[in-house]
Structures are given as structure tokens and as C-alpha cells.
Amino acid sequence: MDLHASIAGKEILRGVNLVINEGEVHAIMGPNGAGKSTLSAVLTGHPAYEVTGGEVWLRGKNLLEMPAEQRAREGVFLSFQYPVEIPGVSMTNFMRTAVNEKRQYEGKEPLSARDFLRLMKQKRAMLEMGDKLQNRSVNEGFSGGEKKKNEIFQMAMLEPCLAILDETDSGLDIDALRIVADGVNRLKTPENASIVITHYQRLLDYIVPDYVHVLADGRIVKTGDKTLALELEERGYEGL
Template sequence: MLEIRNLHASIAGKEILKGINLHIGAGETHAIMGPNGAGKSTLSAVLTGNPAYTVTEGEVIFRGKDLLSMSPEVRAREGLFLSFQYPVEIPGVSMTNFMRAAVNAKREHQGLPALSAGEFLKLMRAKRALVELDNKLAGRSVNEGFSGGEKKRNEIFQMAMLEPCLSILDETDSGLDIDALRIVAEGVNKLHTAENATIVITHYQRLLDYIVPDFVHILADGQIVRTGGKELALELEQTGYAGIV
């Protein structure tokens, strides 16, 4: 699914990622943990093609293709999805128009015809139920005036609409109360299949009680310093990063 080899990346001349190696297979869930400033969010930004970052070395193969040579929108259409840590508010652009543009861009990329208005609304309804997203929110402008929990739920709703192969959840647990966390995690789990994969970026064990990872990686100072099973997250919870990094 995803192969990251010796990935180095910098922002404004400062190197943040210093040689990341990571293999992610279909059906797997990987957690990436680490202290602030370790490069967790940089990794998701670089994988999705955020123009603020520059890749200085290394390669990334996504489903047999060179990911880094693709534009951000092509990466998305190829099945890469990022649940943003800070989802962006877009006043005046309705969720419906936004999602229709996204879904049909992906369908065109796959050689499929655009969905009719009826088919599209039916799909919206079905996916909304998955994350218990209120119909009223779906009628509003993208993320405008949404609470923190509603924004994260809306991210998972978009993930459900786009059915990505690889989803990166960047601190999806931040700012969520326990009920919202459960709804979001259940949504993610329902979307999980043997054909797709998930990267969960988080500070805390808490989210991993709900989304159970197959592998846990500790990122520190731009490199993966330890990899283990789900028990590594528990160990981390007890010893803190100081005991491991």
C-alpha cells in the first residue's frame, strides 16, 4: 500500500523529517506517536503534498506509484485521505457543492460517470448516518461555525464519502470529548476493510483504546526510533516519552 524510504523533508530551510522508513500493508492500522515537534504532522503534510514543505531526499511509493511526483489533488483521487488536525472553514461553499466536486473529481479519475443529483444525495444521507452527522450541518458552509467535535465528525464523514485506500488521521482525538471520540472512532472502524489502511497520529493512548493499531511507531526528532505492537502505546503511557526516546 505505502512504502516510505529514507524520507527527508524541511520547511523554510529547517529539516524536520530526517530519514523516515515505513511500510504499510493493506488492512493494517498504524499508530504514530511522539512528543511535540517530532515531525508527526509534517509527515502527514508531506505525504499529502502540502506546498509549505520541501522533500529533500527519499521516496514514497503509494500503490505502486511514485507519490511525491503527484499533485495534491491527484494523490487524493488515487485514494489518499487526510483527516486534518485543524479542518479549514470555507464560508460560502456549501458542504453539498464541496463534496459533489470532490466525489465527482475522483469518479472522473477512475473513469466513472458523475453521480446524478439523486444518487449523490442518497450517498450523502447514507454516509452521514455513519458518523451521526446532523442534516443541518451538511446543509451549511464547509466547517463554518462547527464545534470542534462537529469538525472532526465532518472529516470522518468526508472520509466515508470518498472511500480512500489510505487514511491519515492527524490528531483526530484533539479537542474531542469522550462521546464525540467514541462516535468518530466507531465511524473509522466501520470504514476499515481488508483492502484499506489507516495511519493514526496521536499523542495519547486514549484514541487507541477505540481504534486498535496493529503497529505503533514512536517518532522522535524526525526519525522512527521504535516500532512495536499495540502494547508499545501502553508502555509509553506509563513511562512517558522520556523513558523511550
């Protein structure tokens, strides 16, 4: 795909090539400023980033031609590094709108209020999460751990084919990290794939990747299996 992208005229990605197959987990590691978050922003269609070259294909469809919401409906999901607080919009209303917009895009009938609540309940049970967040405004006043759990809950509701987890481990203590990682593992199927963007090896103890890529200076400079992450932990990015 040879992806190039820039923000405010500054080139951040300088030719990223990546092939992700169904059922695979790819970790992307790299030092600060390598372009990790830019990659997730570009894949999801963030308006602040301009793609200056390259292509992205998802199941035979040209992703870069779609607006952000269409990419989401095609199954691209981003677990945000900093989930946004939306005062006045309840979790239930937010999630129901999202689920039904996706269903409409797929030519399905919207879920009734009852079926929707049942689905919420089922996903919460699957992730072993309580129901105390659902009547609150989206992410408003949530702790760091609650916000990340809520991202995984949304992922469970939307069943993406490609989930991008952007620094999901940042700001989590070890218990919250385990809950979040368990959730991600439970959502894994042979038909979906994920990209785990992380700074540290720690998360990869819980979400075991098939491939580890090192992103530096806007390019993937090294690819290996999970042992590469351990190597990086020991020797640092300088050691490459």
C-alpha cells in the same frame, strides 16, 4: 522510503522508513515537534514542505511526483488536525465536486444530483450522523467535535485506501471521541489502511493499531504492537 523533508530550510524529517500493508492500522506517536504533522503534510503534498530526499510509493505509484489533488484521487485522505472553514461553499457543493472529480479521474460518469444525495444519506446513516451540517458552509461555525465528525464523513464519502488521521482526538470530549473512533472503525476494510497520528494513548483504546511507531527528532526510533502505546503512557517518551 527513507523520507527526508524540510520546511523553510529547516529539516524536520530525517529518514522515515515505513511499510504499510492493506488492512493495517499504524499509530504514530511522539513528542511535540517530532515531525508527526510534517509527515502527514508531506504525504498529502502540502506546498509549504519540501521533500529533500526519499521516495513514497502507493500501490506501485510514485506519490511524490503527484500534485496534492492527484494524491487525494489516488486514495490518500487526511483528516486534518485543524479542518479549514470555507465560508460561502456549502458542504453539499464541496462534497459533490470532490466525489465527481475523483470519479472523473477514475474514468467514471459523474453522479447525478439524486444519486449523490442518496450516497450522502447512506454514509450519514452508516456513521449515525444527522443532516444538519450538509446545508451549511464547509466547517463554518462548527464546534470542534462537529469538525472532526465532518472529516470522518468526508472520509466515508471518498473511500480512501490510505487514511491519515492527524491528531483526530485533539479537542474532543469522550463522547465525540467515541463517535469519531466508531466511524473510523466502521470504515475499516481489508483493502484499506490507516495512519493514526496521536499524542496520547487514549484514542488507541478505541482505534486499535496493529503497529505503534514512535517518532522522535524526525526518525522512527521504536516500533511495537499496541502494548508499546501503553508503555509510553506509563513511562513517557523520556523513558525510551
